[in-house]
Structures are given as C-alpha cells and as structure tokens.
Amino acid sequence: MAHLRAAGLGALADLGFRGLDNGVLDPVIVTGFHTSRTHKLTPGEKTANRVLALVEHGFAHLENWRILTKLRPDPARATHFLRALLVLTNLEVNR
Secondary structure, eight states: OHHHHHHTOOEEOOGGGTTTTTTOSSOSEEOOOOOOSSOOOOHHHHHHHHHHHHHHHHHHHHHHTTOTTSOOOOHHHHHHHHHHHHHHHHHHHTO
16 A cells, blocks of 8 residues: 555545555545445445446456556556446447
8 A cells, every 4th residue: 555655646446455554544545435224324325336346347347358457557547447348348348
C-alpha cells in the first residue's frame, strides 16, 4: 500500500480485501460495502457496489479472453487502454 500511495495510485478490490486500508482518511484500496443485520446499505453504497461489480465482471471477461496476459503497455497509457477495453467488453456482453 505504501508503494501505491507513494506513486499516487489507487486500487479497486472486492470485499475480500475489506479492512486492508482501514484507519486512513484517504484510502488507497477501495472496496465494496458490506451489509449486515444491523447495518443496511444506503442507496449510495448500493450504487458503489453495483459499479464495482460491473468492473469485476468486465475484468473477468478480459481474463477469459486472455487479453490481459499479452498486454504490456506503457503504464501511463494502461488506465485509458483498460477503460476502453472495459467499455467495449460491456457493450459486447450486454448485446
């Protein structure tokens, strides 16, 4: 986490990584929200979970197509490239 913070980067993670970046006002690792009997999710938390699920779903498809195994872009361009791939993937999957 210190390396991500030093580089000014962040990461999305699933609920398995909850608590990894606790106690920090500006977390580097962003996870979904967990519901329980005593804590119901707010509409904003539900929306955040839906967005995270879409991203995870898109990456699962990219992994199945083995696109990411051959990807070796310049790190400065990787984010834009992956965003474009996720948009195209969601368009293809939702056809």
